[in-house]
Amino acid sequence: MVLVVLELGEFYKASKKRFDEDPAFKGRAQQAVVRLQGGETSYRRAWAQICEISRNEFNKVYQRLGVQLEEKGESFYNPYIPGVIEQLSNQGLVEESQGARVIHIEGVNIPLIVVKSDGGYNYASTDMAALWYRLNEEKAEWIIYVTDVGQQQHFEMAAKLAGWLPANDNMYPKASHVGFGLVLGEDGKRFRTRNTEVVRLVDLLDEAKNRSKSVLIERGKAAEWTEQELEHTAEAVGYGAVKYADLKNNRLTNYTFNFDQMLNDKVRLLLLLIFIVQCAIPMKHKANIFAIPIVGNTAVYLLYAHARICSIIRKSGKDIDELKKTGVLTLDHDDERGLGLHLLQFSEVVEEACTNLLPNVLCEYLYNLSENFTKFYSNCQVVGSAEETSRLLLCEATAVVMRKCFHLLGITPVYKI
Structure with a gap:
């Protein structure tokens, strides 16, 4: 399954490159999205297979991090979009503009497109439907959007334009945007899965755990502890290292991702729990291990x-x-x-x-x-x-x-x- 996921990632990056460079391919891709959103069987079958591959890989990360999710992806809200757009139209908010359907927002120069000129839906239409569903079906009191800071204006526009939320941000129900700084590549540009050689989080977590376990074994803990205790401690230290390294920083700060630096400066230091860095320090420095x-x-x-x-x-x-x-x-x-x-x-x-x-x-x-x-x-x-x-x-x-x-x-x- 890992090979399939990696191949899917390469396919994604190649497709994005062709999308940007080939107008004919771009047009076919956009029409394919419309047909997918329309429920065409062959497209939905291919989409479902891609989702399952991705879901299996995501679950590896969730399991390691102890995360439990109730899955409601973008497609879940697709059936609600027409009704929400009709409701917004009845409120007099939706207008026709160059073949698309848009909402003009006071103080914002660019309108919010809710139906594209080709008839397809976009992030805005999905986000509006999701907001409606959470407020009316799930009766949410506090909705928190977690994305990078660059999307803050989008979510603020989507949350306020329909008049579904109180004008006073201190009243409930309410929606808040939790922005976080961008992850940058070593070239200083935004780290994007679609065009960057990314490091998978599952690999980073496994590396942290494995190094932790190796050190515990070197310290003689395998003879003192049960295998379950050894695994539990290695996971606690390794996974905790990665989590805390990110959470301790202000979430609005950008940072440059470097795999080796993450392991050397954060994970390896954190593994000093058992008075170690033996697996991370060159041989000539091993005599000074216990001075750290x-x-x-x-x-x-x-x-x-x-x-x-x-x-x-x-x-x-x-x-x-x-x-x-x-x-x-x-x-x-x-x-x-x-x-x-x-x-x-x-x-x-x-x-x-x-x-x-x-x-x-x-x-x-x-x-x-x-x-x-x-x-x-x-x-x-x-x-x-x-x-x-x-x-x-x-x-x-x-x-x-x-x-x-x-x-x-x-x-x-x-x-x-």
């Missing part, structure tokens, strides 16, 4: 901090659930208070991240929480101290909040190293 600290705003630092907290609680030999029932939390030391105050900010940070749709806000909070815990643990003895019960409870509270952050970011925590 587990620090920095990376998933490894966060996962390590969480695993260390769990280790502290285990080594205490105390039943943390019983301590929660009988223990008292006191924050006398400055670093105890600093950690406690940071924990209290969790709900505010989650609200801010959700309101502004900025996951990097939660990442920053999680990193600072780990920093505060490291400072607390460095200056406050836990096990064997007079304050052991209180400090174990503070450790547990920190671990619970960290796991909540991991859950929201889609990262699987590890409990031992």
Whole structure:
């Protein structure tokens, strides 16, 4: 199936090149789209086969990332388009223009085309039908569009022109556009599947996991852990590395994709969870492996901090659930208070991240929480101290909040190293 997907990608790029260069081919392709949208059997059969190949490949990525989807592709909304356009026409919004049907929007020079001159539908017609369906059939309260920043105006136009949403953006139902920066090729141009040699996400994820597992085995974990524990930790570290590397940055920032740099600067650093970079460092530097600290705003630092907290609680030999029932939390030391105050900010940070749709806000909070815990643990003895019960409870509270952050970011925590 991988070979079929790769061949399909090559076919797509070749077709796009010919579409741009051959007017006759372009015309036939446009008519083919109209016939497909019209439900012609042969075209729908070919389209369904392409969808199935793509779906199988996408599912590999979704499975690795722990993503669950309710699939409603563009074609799902096709039957609703004529009715939506008729409704917009009855509102007096749709006009004829050079054979096409368009909607003129105040303050925008270019009209929104909802039916092309050849009778075919486009993104605008599909997006209008999708908006209608989500509001009227699914009764959505908050619709969030996630695309690159270049499409923001399109979605804002589609969401507001029909008058289906309140004018006040703070009222429900509402629609928000979550723009993200462009992924650029090494030539500085926009990374496009149709004309660029792209790196498949599934390959990047597999490489991250495999390197993580190799290092765990080199550290002797294969002899200490079960195969299931080894696989689970390799996936948690490898996949978490890739996820956090993107989520910690402001989503509006453009970045240049480079496969080697992604693995060297992000994945390999993140694999230091088990005090490693042995598989990523040249032989002459291997003597200095253990001089590399587990620090920095990376998933490894966060996962390590969480695993260390769990280790502290285990080594205490105390039943943390019983301590929660009988223990008292006191924050006398400055670093105890600093950690406690940071924990209290969790709900505010989650609200801010959700309101502004900025996951990097939660990442920053999680990193600072780990920093505060490291400072607390460095200056406050836990096990064997007079304050052991209180400090174990503070450790547990920190671990619970960290796991909540991991859950929201889609990262699987590890409990031992």
